[in-house]
Amino acid sequence: MNQEDYASEEAEEAYEAVSGSGEDAEATRRDAGEAESSRASRSWWDRNADEYQSDHGAFLGDDRFVWGPEGLDEAQAALLGPAASLRGKDILEIGAGAAQCARWLAARGARPVALDLSHRQLQHALRIGDDVPLVEADAGRLPFRDASFDLACSSYGAVPFVADPVNVMREVHRVLRPGGRWVFSVTHPIRWAFPDEPGPEGLSVSASYFDRTPYVEQDGQGRAVYVEHHRTIGDRVRDVVAGGFRLLDLVEPEWPAWNSQEWGGWSPLRGNLVPGTAIFVCERG
Secondary structure, X not given: OOOOOOOOHHHHHHHHHHHOOOOOOEEEEOOOOHHHHHHHHHHHHHHHHHHHHHHHHHHHOOOOOEOOOOOOEHHHHOOOOOHHHHOOOEEEEEOOOOOHHHHHHHHOOOEEEEEEOOHHHHHHHHHHOOOOOEEEOOOOOOOOOOOOXXXXXXXXXXXXXXXXXXXXXXXXXXXXXXXXXXXXXXEOHHHHHOOOOOOHHHHOOOOOOOOOOXXXXXXXXXXXXXXXXXXXXXXXXXXXXXXXXXXEEEEOOOOOOOOOOOEOOEOHHHHOOOOOEEEEEEEEO
């Protein structure tokens, strides 16, 4: 399996440039295409990886597979299959961040590859350990041969941030072997109708669930520095089918009693009333 070498002086210099920009971003809703969304995601995650890992690293662990802020563990959920069945499997993690999920898979005897768009996130993966192969690449252009993997997974990685999710589905379909499972989690689409607040102010509908206009943060020149794309539940199902997959299950984790943390707009208050995460369990034909 060919893998890209992501460690380069050019990437390090690019990180230094964006991390020092420091411009305040303006939040808006407007169209954002594939190229603009990709550029914004790369620069945002490079710029914010340190803070993200500092804030959430203890919850995520170094080798834990968590599907979302609720804390649903793959160890209990087994959405990729029983843990014993993972041994010897080639598994692609997309939007891997610091590769915590891939590291958990490796500990079960799998052969994972952790892919992320952000150079800085992958540097955090190296900081934790060099036991998992890392690839810096865009989820819409996977640098692997056809039928290279048995399974693919993504915990809040890539899918919410791309303008063309069907292209990602088709790329994952291409690199999976027949019968391969593809499991990914995203912000539950119903959350787009509510303010992104963890307290009572986040419990009143403030926008149309059916408004697909992307959420964009842009700098003073109107350049997107963060983009997130909204899809309804129906849209996500149609994207999966258009990508060539069968939808086996749609999991909406309930907020557990043990979890008292707030993570952005996710909180015990909201989590006990409104779903925060949607996990799509798909199979390649």
